[in-house]
Amino acid sequence: xxxxxxxxxxxxxxxxxxxxxxxxxxxxxxxxxxxxxxxxxxxxxxxxxxxxxxxxxxxxxxxxxxxxxxxxxxxxxxxxxxxxxxxxxxxxxxxxxxxxxxxxxxxxxxxxxxxxxxxxxxxxxxxxxxxxxxxxxxxxxxxxxxxxxxxxxxxxxxxxxxxxxxxxxxxxxxxxxxxxxxxxxxxxxxxxxxxxxxxxxxxxxxxxxxxxxxxxxxxxxxxxxxxxxxxxxxxxxxxxxxxxxxxxxxxxxxxxxxxxxxxxxxxxxxxxxxxxxxxxxxxxxxxxxxxxxxxxxxxxxxxxxxxxxxxxxxxxxxxxxxxxxxxxxxxxxxxxxxxxxxxxxxxxxxxxxxxxxxxxxxxxxxxxxxxxxxxxxxxxxxxxxxxxxxxxxxxxxxxxxxxxxxxxxxxxxxxxx
Numbered sequence: 001x002x003x004x005x006x007x008x009x010x011x012x013x014x015x016x017x018x019x020x021x022x023x024x025x026x027x028x029x030x031x032x033x034x035x036x037x038x039x040x041x042x043x044x045x046x047x048x049x050x051x052x053x054x055x056x057x058x059x060x061x062x063x064x065x066x067x068x069x070x071x072x073x074x075x076x077x078x079x080x081x082x083x084x085x086x087x088x089x090x091x092x093x094x095x096x097x098x099x100x101x102x103x104x105x106x107x108x109x110x111x112x113x114x115x116x117x118x119x120x121x122x123x124x125x126x127x128x129x130x131x132x133x134x135x136x137x138x139x140x141x142x143x144x145x146x147x148x149x150x151x152x153x154x155x156x157x158x159x160x161x162x163x164x165x166x167x168x169x170x171x172x173x174x175x176x177x178x179x180x181x182x183x184x185x186x187x188x189x190x191x192x193x194x195x196x197x198x199x200x201x202x203x204x205x206x207x208x209x210x211x212x213x214x215x216x217x218x219x220x221x222x223x224x225x226x227x228x229x230x231x232x233x234x235x236x237x238x239x240x241x242x243x244x245x246x247x248x249x250x251x252x253x254x255x256x257x258x259x260x261x262x263x264x265x266x267x268x269x270x271x272x273x274x275x276x277x278x279x280x281x282x283x284x285x286x287x288x289x290x291x292x293x294x295x296x297x298x299x300x301x302x303x304x305x306x307x308x309x310x311x312x313x314x315x316x317x318x319x320x321x322x323x324x325x326x327x328x329x330x331x332x333x334x335x336x337x338x339x340x341x342x343x344x345x346x347x348x349x350x351x352x353x354x355x356x357x358x359x360x361x362x363x364x365x366x367x368x369x370x371x372x373x374x375x376x377x378x379x380x381x382x383x384x385x386x387x388x389x390x391x392x393x394x395x396x397x398x399x400x401x402x403x404x405x406x407x408x409x410x411x412x413x414x415x416x417x
Contacts, residue, residue, distance in 0.1 A: 045121035048114060050403035054292040055104040056081055057396075057405045063328045064320065065287050065410065070234075072316045072416050074359040074409035076211050078122070079137070080322065083209035085119050086139055086161045087334070087352070088112075090153045090344030095333045102331035120160040125402050126211075127162065132268035133215040135399070135406075138187045139163035142180055144170050144204040153344050168206070173199045180206055188212045195358055205350065213397065213406060215267035221246050221311070221365035231312055232280065232391040233413045241414045242313045243390070244365050252387055253303045258289050261387045262298050263309065270401040274298060275311070276394040283392045283410070290394070299398060306384040312414040314363040322355035361409060 057077035064073050081103055088099045100107060105115055126135050139161050143149055145168065157163040166183070170176045177199045184195045187210045195208075221244040229243035251264035261277040276298070278286040323335050333339055339351040389411075397407040 046118050046125060046402045046404070048110060049105075049118040049122070051292060052104040052110075053077055053081055053404050054295060056102075057408050058290055058292060058295070059104065059329055060325065061290070061408050062287065063325050069284060070412060072318065072410060072412050074316055074318050074361045074407060075320060075357060076359055076407050077405050078126075079209050079211040080357055082119060082123065082137065082139070082161065082211075083207065083355075084326075084331070085115065086157060086163065086209070087207060089116070089156050089160070090150070090341050091334065092340040092342055095338075095340040098331050098333050102326055102329040116156070116160045122402050122404065123162055126399070133213070133271060135211075135213050135215075135269075135271065136187070137162075137209065137211045138183075140180070140183050140208040141165040142168045142176070142183075142206040142208065144168060147204050147345060148347060149205075149345050150343055170199070170203045170206075171201050173201050176203075176206075180208060184208060184210055189214070191360055192358055195356070200353065203353070205344065211406065213271070215269060215271055218266045218268055219246070219248060223365045226313070226365060229310070229312075230390060231414055235281065237413075239413060239415050243310050244313060245308065245310045247308045247384065248306070249304050250307045250309055250387075251302060251304055252307050252309070252385075253301060253305075255298065255301075258286055258294065260286055262301070263311075263387060263389075265311075270399060271406070272398050272400060274396045274398060275389060277387065277389050277391075278393070280391050283394070283412075286394060287410075295396070308384055308386045310386070310388040310390065311363075312389060312411070313365070314361060314411055314414045315417070316409070316411065316414070317358070317360040317417060320357045320359075322357050323352075326355070359407070359409075361407065 060075070060077060060080070061073070064075065084099050084103060088096050091099060097107075100112070100115065123137055126137055139157070141149075141154075141157060141163050143165060149165075154165060158165075166179065168176050168179055177196050180196055180199075181194055185193050189212060191212070192210070225246065226242050226244050228240050230238050231241045231243075232238050251266075253262055254260070255262050255276075258276065259279050259282060263275040263277070265273045265275065267273070276286065327335070334341070334352045335355075337349075337351060339349070341350040341352075344350060392410065392412045395407075395409050395411065396405050398404070399406050
């Protein structure tokens with residue numbers, strides 16, 4: 001009889017990105033950071049999967065963008081990829097093949113062992129303490145009290161993906177929801193609350209992934225320079241938004257191939273934000289031209305020049321049904337009765353009933369206390385260009401050490417929650 005019963009498995013990829021904020025500094029942290037960082041740089045194992053993560057990021061972005069051209073977008077490719085790579089440890093046969101292919105891996109070019117080893121190094125690097133920014137991830141396995149997981153899965157999940165296992169009574173849905181939501185709220189420092197709205201009592205296993213980023217600009221904006229200004233959502237719609245502005249030296253250039261201005265804004269540490277501003281009304285043309293190759297050209301481009309930059313303050317949040325989105329990338333079997341998750345448990349057939357991803361982004365002027373080096377800059381006498389992000393733009397928050405896109409987004413309307 002057991003073979004005819006399918007138990008429910010819930011996967012949640014939740015995250016928060018909060019930028020920027022001042023962080024406490026440790027005098028001893030710099031030495032340890034340099035030592036460990038050099039150790040990481042000698043073994044850039046995670047670089048093996050950086051092209052795959054970039055391809056996955058843009059594949060998923062195009063699917064999200066195709067559903068609507070009037071909404072903001074924000075998600076974490078790394079968070080989603082980590083969650084499904086972890087899940088693939090417990091899948092077998094075609095279920096596993098679909099997941100890895102959907103994450104843009106070709107097993108003729110990279111082995112399954114190399115994939116997991118690379119994710120292990122990625123997480124080790126991301127979670128490495130840094131006194132200049134906070135960047136942490138977490139994986140929680142919530143297991144029904146009556147269920148026994150395969151020991152090998154638990155060991156690999158802990159060793160490779162830093163996962164924690166918790167015992168849960170899913171029959172008490174309210175208590176189970178609270179336990180999982182509290183875990184996410186704590187991991188995201190209170191920024192994501194009530195991630196789970198509903199929980200089926202037939203659920204026996206829930207897997208949660210979160211990523212939290214909190215950084216500070218290397219060259220912050222000054223709050224007294226922020227003024228209300230027009231943001232042109234489209235030809236017919238204009239909203240008034242708080243617009244930050246600064247005259248200084250920026251890594252900014254005009255990208256002819258994409259007909260867009262490209263601005264790099266560095267955070268303290270190894271993370272940078274890349275903003276791409278297409279000509280008014282040409283966001284869809286920009287999106288169509290965004291590929292891993294075009295993105296890496298942008299990442300590698302270095303051109304410091306004086307400029308007057310206007311950037312809106314942003315606070316956006318989005319939730320995504322990954323069952324629907326990843327289905328478009330070929331990941332379907334894990335959600336069906338044909339799912340093979342026998343590497344997780346052999347007690348009864350298991351399938352993924354729901355996969356949810358929630359992302360938040362807050363961007364404002366705040367940063368480290370201004371010093372002479374950050375406020376007063378030598379500006380060439382030539383007339384600087386004005387780069388004004390006053391209409392829809394694309395953005396990527398990129399980790400330079402792991403070469404990974406942490407967050408990908410589109411701002412259509414800064415006031416749209």
